[in-house]
Amino acid sequence: MTKPRTLLSWSSGKDAAxxxxxxxQAGEVDVVGLLTTTNSAFERVAMHGVREALVEAxxxxxxxxxxxxxxxxxxxxxxYQDRMAxxxxxxxxxxxxxxxxxxxxxxxxxxxxxxxxxxSGLRPAFPIWNPDTASLAREMIDSGLKAVxxxxxxxxxxxxxxxxQFDPQLLEDLPASVDPCGERGEFHTxxxxxxxxRHPIGIRGGxxxxxxxxxxxxxxxx
Numbered sequence: 001m002t003k004p005r006t007l008l009s010w011s012s013g014k015d016a017a018x019x020x021x022x023x024x025q026a027g028e029v030d031v032v033g034l035l036t037t038t039n040s041a042f043e044r045v046a047m048h049g050v051r052e053a054l055v056e057a058x059x060x061x062x063x064x065x066x067x068x069x070x071x072x073x074x075x076x077x078x079x080y081q082d083r084m085a086x087x088x089x090x091x092x093x094x095x096x097x098x099x100x101x102x103x104x105x106x107x108x109x110x111x112x113x114x115x116x117x118x119x120s121g122l123r124p125a126f127p128i129w130n131p132d133t134a135s136l137a138r139e140m141i142d143s144g145l146k147a148v149x150x151x152x153x154x155x156x157x158x159x160x161x162x163x164x165q166f167d168p169q170l171l172e173d174l175p176a177s178v179d180p181c182g183e184r185g186e187f188h189t190x191x192x193x194x195x196x197x198r199h200p201i202g203i204r205g206g207x208x209x210x211x212x213x214x215x216x217x218x219x220x221x222x
Contacts, residue, residue: 006098010034014147015102017191061197092121100125137180145194156186163217
């Protein structure tokens with residue numbers, strides 16, 4: 001029986017990387033590509049602020065083609081939906097049946113994904129939905145997944161967390177109010193090694209800046 005062909009929504013962070021790992025471990029679908037949106041003005045992934053070159057390096061390291069959707073800046077929701085609809089139509093034309101997401105527990109985000117894919121011909125899939133995030137964070141780290149915090153919401157975390165590694169010490173240091181996986185947007189990560197990668201991605205730390213109310217720690221290809 002042919003496995004469903006699946007595109008994975010790829011933010012460059014640990015949850016997307018773990019979703020890929022979970023899908024491959026389950027073996028029930030054929031992940032055929034990573035779908036990411038980039039800011040055309042800055043050539044970076046939206047929200048995470050990760051350089052396009054590093055996302056391309058991730059795709060190479062997991063052995064999958066990268067589907068890049070370039071978005072203008074600023075980008076209206078109408079423009080975003082129009083461009084995504086075109087990509088979905090192309091995916092369906094190529095025989096892709098599913099779009100998978102690394103969301104963990106936010107119902108409103110899940111509902112938004114489902115609504116956006118309605119009528120597109122693609123089924124939404126949530127392979128790591130509703131875990132205990134404290135246990136999941138430990139499982140990620142124990143598996144060898146390595147990630148760096150590239151974006152921090154200073155309303156939730158001190159800005160000094162930007163640039164730190166996602167490791168046991170970080171979990172110990174997080175305030176009790178912060179989800180261990182940062183699922184409420186407290187922080188975002190860039191995954192650079194782990195069981196889903198064929199080899200580590202060489203990076204070094206760059207400049208830390210505050211922009212649009214968030215603290216971004218740049219990572220640069222080593």
